Amino acid sequence: MKKTVTRFAPSPTGYIHIGNVRSAIYPYLIARQNDGTFILRIEDTDQARYVEGATELIEDTLKWLGLEWDEGPEVGGENGPYFQTERKSHYIEWAARLIKAGRAYVDDTPSEKIDEYRKADNGAKIPYLYRNHRPANANKTPEENFALMGEGHPIRFKTIPKDYEWHDEVMGDMKTGPEVCDDIILIKKDGLPTYNFAHIVDDAEMGVTHIARGVEYLSSMPNYLALYEALGLDRPYFLSLPHILAPQGNKKLGKRDGAKSVTEYRDDGVLPEAMLNYLACLGWNDGTEQEIYSKTDLLKAFSIDRIQNSGARFDEVKIFWYNGQWIRKIFTEQGIDELYSRTEGFWPEAAANEPDDYKKKVLSIIYDRLKTLSDLRTMTEYFFVDPKIDLSQITENKFLKKLSESELIDLMTMTIERLNDVDDWSEENLQNELNELLAKSGKKPAEFFSLVRIAVSFAPFSPALHQTLSVLGKDKVLYRLNLVRTALNNA
RNA sequence: GGUCUCGUAGUAUAACGGUUAGUACAACGGGUUUUCAUCCCGUCAACGCGGGUUCGACUCCCGCCGAGAUCACCA
Numbered sequence: 001m002k003k004t005v006t007r008f009a010p011s012p013t014g015y016i017h018i019g020n021v022r023s024a025i026y027p028y029l030i031a032r033q034n035d036g037t038f039i040l041r042i043e044d045t046d047q048a049r050y051v052e053g054a055t056e057l058i059e060d061t062l063k064w065l066g067l068e069w070d071e072g073p074e075v076g077g078e079n080g081p082y083f084q085t086e087r088k089s090h091y092i093e094w095a096a097r098l099i100k101a102g103r104a105y106v107d108d109t110p111s112e113k114i115d116e117y118r119k120a121d122n123g124a125k126i127p128y129l130y131r132n133h134r135p136a137n138a139n140k141t142p143e144e145n146f147a148l149m150g151e152g153h154p155i156r157f158k159t160i161p162k163d164y165e166w167h168d169e170v171m172g173d174m175k176t177g178p179e180v181c182d183d184i185i186l187i188k189k190d191g192l193p194t195y196n197f198a199h200i201v202d203d204a205e206m207g208v209t210h211i212a213r214g215v216e217y218l219s220s221m222p223n224y225l226a227l228y229e230a231l232g233l234d235r236p237y238f239l240s241l242p243h244i245l246a247p248q249g250n251k252k253l254g255k256r257d258g259a260k261s262v263t264e265y266r267d268d269g270v271l272p273e274a275m276l277n278y279l280a281c282l283g284w285n286d287g288t289e290q291e292i293y294s295k296t297d298l299l300k301a302f303s304i305d306r307i308q309n310s311g312a313r314f315d316e317v318k319i320f321w322y323n324g325q326w327i328r329k330i331f332t333e334q335g336i337d338e339l340y341s342r343t344e345g346f347w348p349e350a351a352a353n354e355p356d357d358y359k360k361k362v363l364s365i366i367y368d369r370l371k372t373l374s375d376l377r378t379m380t381e382y383f384f385v386d387p388k389i390d391l392s393q394i395t396e397n398k399f400l401k402k403l404s405e406s407e408l409i410d411l412m413t414m415t416i417e418r419l420n421d422v423d424d425w426s427e428e429n430l431q432n433e434l435n436e437l438l439a440k441s442g443k444k445p446a447e448f449f450s451l452v453r454i455a456v457s458f459a460p461f462s463p464a465l466h467q468t469l470s471v472l473g474k475d476k477v478l479y480r481l482n483l484v485r486t487a488l489n490n491a
Numbered sequence: 492g493g494u495c496u497c498g499u500a501g502u503a504u505a506a507c508g509g510u511u512a513g514u515a516c517a518a519c520g521g522g523u524u525u526u527c528a529u530c531c532c533g534u535c536a537a538c539g540c541g542g543g544u545u546c547g548a549c550u551c552c553c554g555c556c557g558a559g560a561u562c563a564c565c566a
Contacts, residue, residue, distance in 0.1 A: 046565055111564080118563095127493045128562070154564050173498070180494055180562085184494075188564040195566045219561040221496055243559075250558050285504060289514050308504080310497050311559070318516050328529075369528040376527055379527085399525070436522075450549070458528035463526030 004036030006210045008062070009199060011043045012054035015261035016061045018279070018314055019244045019253035020214065023281055026239065027212045028067045029302045031231060039206055040072030042083045043199070045192040061262045063270050066295055071206075079206040084198050090191050091193035094201045094231065094411070095155050095186050099145045103230045105138040106148035107156045131159055131183045134447050138183075155187040157197075157227065162390060164222045169239045170208075170307045171218065180222045200224060204233050212239040216250075239304060242283055245313040263318065269373030271330070274323040283308040292325055297329040318373045327370050336364050346373040351386035358383075361471045365463040379459070383472065387458035389487050394454055399446040405488060410450055411441055412485040416478060425474050454486040 006027035010016065012395070016024070031038035040062065042055055049401040055073060062069065071077025081087055098104035114130075137145065138158055149155070161178030168174055186197040193201070203211060218240045229236050243252035246259070253259045265275055277293050285308075286301040293301065331339045340360050351359060362383045369379065381387070394400050394408065403411075415437055422433055441448050449465050456477055462468050469477050 009566095013566080043566070048564070052560095114564090119503090122492090124494055156564095174495080176494070182562090185564050190564080192564095194564070199566090214560090215496065216560055217566085221495090240496085245559090252559080282503070287505070289505080291515055312504090313502060315502055315516075321516055324527095324529085352506095368530095371528090397526090435524085445524040447525080451525090457526095459526090463528090465525070485561065 002209060003207070004031055004034035004209050005039065005207045006031040006036065006212065007039035007203070007206065007208050008060050008067075008107065009041040009043050009202075011046065011049065011457070012051060012058065013046075013049045014051050014054055015260050015263065016404050017253070017255055017259040018260075018265075019259050021061070021065070021262050022244070022283070023212050023214060023241055024027075024062060025065070026241065026284075026304075026307070027278065028304075029280075029298055030210055030212075030304065031070075032299055033302065036116055036209070036375065037070045037207075038067070039077070039079070040069035040082065040135070041202060041206070042073060043195060044411050045084045045188075045198055046197065047190070047192070051152055057263070061371055064263060064266055065276050072258065075336075082187075084202065085192065088192060088200075090205065091187060091198055091201055094343070095193075096146070096149075096164065098186070098230060099149075099155070100156065101230070102144045103141060103158050104145075104155055105135075105140065105158055105187075106145045106151075106153045107135055108137060108148065108151070108153045109133075109135045126135060127179065129179075131161070131181070134158075135182060152189050154185045154189045156183045156185055157223070157230070159183050159223070159226055164225050165295065166221065166225060166235065166238065168218070168221075168294065169237050169304045170242070171215070171240050172309075174218075176222045181217070181226060182223060184223050196223065197227070200227050200233070202230070203236060204231070208236055210237045211240060212241055215240045215242055228379045232321070237304075239307070241307065242309055243311045244282060245311045247314060247316070250311075252311065259314075269370075269375065270319060270323050271326045271342065271373070273330070274319065274326040277326065278319045278322045282314070283312040286464055289480050294321075324371050327373075331367050336360055339363065341365060343373050343376060346376045348377050348381045348383060348384060354384055356387045358471075364472055365467040369461070369463070375488075381462075382457045382459050386476075386483075387456075389484060390458055391484075391491055393458055394484075394488075395448055395449065397454065399444070400454075403447065405491065408451065409485060409488050411443070411448065411490065412455065412481060415452060416481050416485065419469075419481070420478060422474070425470055427466050427470040430469050434466055444475075452481075456480045 008027055009023040010020070010466065028038050030036070040059070044050055059073060069075065071079060080197050095104055110237045117130070117133045118128050137148065159181045161181040162173065163177055165173070165175040184196050185194050187193050221238070225235065226424050245251065246253045262275065266272070273294060276295060276298070280293060280302070281291070284302070284306055286303070286306060288303075291337040305430065331343070337360075340363055343363060347359060362380050366376075366379060370376065400408065418433065418437055422429065438445060453462055453465050453468070456468065456472060465470070
């Protein structure tokens with residue numbers, strides 16, 4: 001049995017966005033499931049679109065998602081190099097084989113001439129096929145063609161139009177006619193290969209068994225099949241992955257639609273587990289009603305034949321739902337320390353010098369309200385700095401506005417006096433104290449608790465009151481309650 | 492225009508040719524001593540259209556409609 005080898009082969013033209021990261025996830029899963037090899041290969045043959053630093057961005061994204069590669073940049077491997085620009089001689093060699101076999105030719109047709117062909121065909125409403133304009137060189141001997149090499153001309157495949165049938169693991173059985181076979185360019189005039197040629201050479205040399213890529217490559221398949229045939233190569237398994245659609249319209253999600261980079265979600269406080277979970281399940285399911293999948297779960301459950309073949313719309317709301325699920329899952333299964341370790345960089349500035357233990361306590365009572373880790377920035381401010389007193393939050397509160405000012409002041413006084421005598425500041429005890437205060441106040445829970453809650457936080461929401469008070473500590477609580485009482489008195 | 496692909500609620504999806512068409516997100520309503528959230532309960536909501544095949548079609552076949560991809564010395 002041949003060893004399973006898959007690859008992710010991006011171009012270093014920028015960050016990895018949501019729309020194309022699945023073509024890394026699925027090959028990764030396939031490789032891991034079959035005890036195979038997952039290769040990262042950088043397809044940098046288009047010098048005009050090359051972006052400095054993009055390779056690092058790509059590596060960064062894969063690492064964050066936990067998609068470690070076995071061969072590729074940084075880690076090396078026996079099938080390197082893994083940058084196509086460093087493999088130039090390989091492509092020339094394979095192209096030379098085709099020339100020798102009479103299946104490729106050096107094309108010295110001026111590009112203006114080619115433009116004319118295209119315009120003429122388009123004008124006449126006939127499909128533009130270069131093979132209809134095949135130049136005389138195509139019929140020269142291999143020796144004559146070799147003599148032309150190195151003069152800055154592209155090398156073209158000399159196709160033999162025919163029917164093709166093949167199986168796509170996602171799309172099913174496919175077939176096309178000769179009308180889609182053409183003399184595609186193998187080597188550009190700059191001496192570098194086109195994607196069309198390079199990926200076939202590389203996949204063959206690297207022993208790749210499964211190719212997963214976007215459906216946009218489906219229409220090029222006949223030309224790829226012709227190349228496999230001409231080169232005497234076995235066909236790998238093909239997986240055409242449907243597009244991820246933009247939130248609006250029916251276009252595929254791309255950078256122009258404002259598709260965020262994967263790492264932007266990281267910086268917004270999305271956990272890699274949640275992102276992997278969401279993306280893997282966007283266009284794939286295992287037929288059960290399970291929603292939450294860890295990487296381990298995915299490795300168990302994933303199967304190629306259950307990849308959806310229609311496009312799926314990207315939905316940010318659902319990512320945040322997954323993220324909330326994962327925040328809670330990590331807390332309950334791995335504990336506060338693990339969750340806390342993920343929160344670095346997401347706390348409000350005021351928390352900068354606070355001890356870890358205190359921040360952990362805050363996290364432990366607020367984690368189940370977080371959609372993203374960056375919510376910490378806005379939701380926990382009052383744990384670290386005294387809130388700005390804004391009496392309107394009390395006087396206009398839907399529960400409190402029916403109380404008179406003197407009632408409010410009396411309630412505050414009663415609470416301050418009672419809490420002042422409390423030494424056991426544990427959550428449990430505070431719960432008891434608050435219950436007794438509530439009973440004594442004769443108010444509804446909504447009234448009494450809201451008053452205390454707002455007085456210590458002035459935030460639109462907070463964790464349960466007894467927890468909030470316990471974590472804040474006696475000094476801060478009494479200090480803030482006193483400030484508010486004074487403010488009410490002076491109002 | 493040629494070629495190819497796709498089509499179940501707003502979204503993601505499930506359903507040997509036989510189900511009251513299931514689930515999740517969202518929305519809406521309710522419950523848990525306050526808020527926000529979690530959790531729980533409930534409501535709304537879908538097989539693109541038309542033919543066939545069949546006792547019976549979301550499921551198979553054909554046509555149509557709609558959406559998308561591709562037709563580069565980009566990948």
